[in-house]
Amino acid sequence: MKVAIMGAGIAGLTCAYELEKYGLRPDIYEIQDDAGGRGFNHTAGWMNIMYRPITDAIAYLKTEFGIILKPMERVHKVNFYSKNNSATMTGKLGYILLMGPGNGSVYRQLKDHIRSPIQFGQVKNFRQLAKDYDHVVIATGTPEIPMVLGNWRTDIAGYIKGATVTGKFDPQTIVMWFNTEWAQRAYGYFVPWNDRKGSLILNMQEVGTHGANINWQKFLKDIKWDIEILETYETPHNIGHVYRCQWQNLIFTGLAGGFLDPLFAFGQIASVASGAAAAKTIVEGADFDKQVRLWLLRNQRLRIMRRYVDKFTDDDFDLAMQVVKSPGFRVLAGRSNVNIIWLLSKLANTLVRHKIEKTIT
Numbered sequence: 001m002k003v004a005i006m007g008a009g010i011a012g013l014t015c016a017y018e019l020e021k022y023g024l025r026p027d028i029y030e031i032q033d034d035a036g037g038r039g040f041n042h043t044a045g046w047m048n049i050m051y052r053p054i055t056d057a058i059a060y061l062k063t064e065f066g067i068i069l070k071p072m073e074r075v076h077k078v079n080f081y082s083k084n085n086s087a088t089m090t091g092k093l094g095y096i097l098l099m100g101p102g103n104g105s106v107y108r109q110l111k112d113h114i115r116s117p118i119q120f121g122q123v124k125n126f127r128q129l130a131k132d133y134d135h136v137v138i139a140t141g142t143p144e145i146p147m148v149l150g151n152w153r154t155d156i157a158g159y160i161k162g163a164t165v166t167g168k169f170d171p172q173t174i175v176m177w178f179n180t181e182w183a184q185r186a187y188g189y190f191v192p193w194n195d196r197k198g199s200l201i202l203n204m205q206e207v208g209t210h211g212a213n214i215n216w217q218k219f220l221k222d223i224k225w226d227i228e229i230l231e232t233y234e235t236p237h238n239i240g241h242v243y244r245c246q247w248q249n250l251i252f253t254g255l256a257g258g259f260l261d262p263l264f265a266f267g268q269i270a271s272v273a274s275g276a277a278a279a280k281t282i283v284e285g286a287d288f289d290k291q292v293r294l295w296l297l298r299n300q301r302l303r304i305m306r307r308y309v310d311k312f313t314d315d316d317f318d319l320a321m322q323v324v325k326s327p328g329f330r331v332l333a334g335r336s337n338v339n340i341i342w343l344l345s346k347l348a349n350t351l352v353r354h355k356i357e358k359t360i361t
């Protein structure tokens, strides 16, 4: 069986790893000269609370797929700031991992797991690959190919501007800022690499380069951090979904398959899961949609929450800080395994419906 994978990113490399377990060697085509996602290094936070009923994302990848990834650090604290309020969460909250082409990054670690040849610097036409191969896994980390096929709907035109910064940091503390003036209903965040270096990132909606730069300057001015910027990067980060995860002999995985959550724009664990599911589909003829159903359902729930959060004012974000500080939330978040995404999406759905009904009547 001939299999081509477009993209040596999280989903593509995982798919190759799984195919190899079945004795297959796919041909991997990567547009860049190295495996490393969008080409720049940055830190990522894997927050356990986001994946319930999975309690530990690193342990999940090991038991579910045999993928052993080494994080840089554990997250023990998250500081949240809204315009006029703040809150803190502590505990075994998650992990920090390096993304990009650098040594020790998730991409490097996944690449070390596989033996299949990766052809770097290759720009291939997906229609040609579809003719030449029995199966083509689309793992390009962008919605371009499903868009060309009319198989994509953008839910949020996201945009990211980020920087590698130096300063004095706690290596186990992540920081998140919410302020509608410069982040609309998205957010800014900081994930440390160590006690002297980290990634400062601003997630935005519906802006281009110019708007992003203005927001970025406001963000830096507002947070008043004593930092030095080493390098900056920016990229569109569209969130959406495909109408069909499989299209003839194409399988859409990772971001190209809509496996990016619409609330926080996180997608690394779901991208691993979708890459592995594509391999199982190819080898065992397993139903791809069925395998990824829970991830897609999770995104649906997060989309409902996004609709709700999109109406937030700064006062609402201030109120959200009060909720995070409340004893009830602390029990739910820290001492239970309640699926908070499910619970909050139910609540958001009721509140959105209530608002619509109130508007109609």
Ligand SMILES: Cc1cc2nc3c(=O)[nH]c(=O)nc-3n(C[C@H](O)[C@H](O)[C@H](O)COP(=O)(O)OP(=O)(O)OC[C@H]3O[C@@H](n4cnc5c(N)ncnc54)[C@H](O)[C@@H]3O)c2cc1C
Pocket (backbone or CB within 6 Å): 006, 007, 008, 009, 010, 011, 012, 029, 030, 031, 032, 035, 036, 037, 038, 042, 043, 044, 045, 046, 122, 123, 124, 139, 140, 141, 142, 160, 162, 201, 235, 237, 253, 254, 255, 256, 259, 260, 265, 266, 267, 268, 269, 271
């Ligand atoms: C700055 C930033 C911060 C993020 N932080 C987090 C976080 O903290 N937690 C989290 O869970 N998620 C985070 N995400 C999202 C996460 O990175 C993505 O969800 C995930 O990388 C998607 O995996 P993927 O395999 O689909 O794409 P990628 O990992 O991006 O891989 C796609 C690969 O395909 C290649 N490619 C592109 N086009 C072609 C082509 N035509 N032919 C061949 N190859 C091609 C690319 O060069 C790349 O190597 C972040 C994203 C960004 C941009």
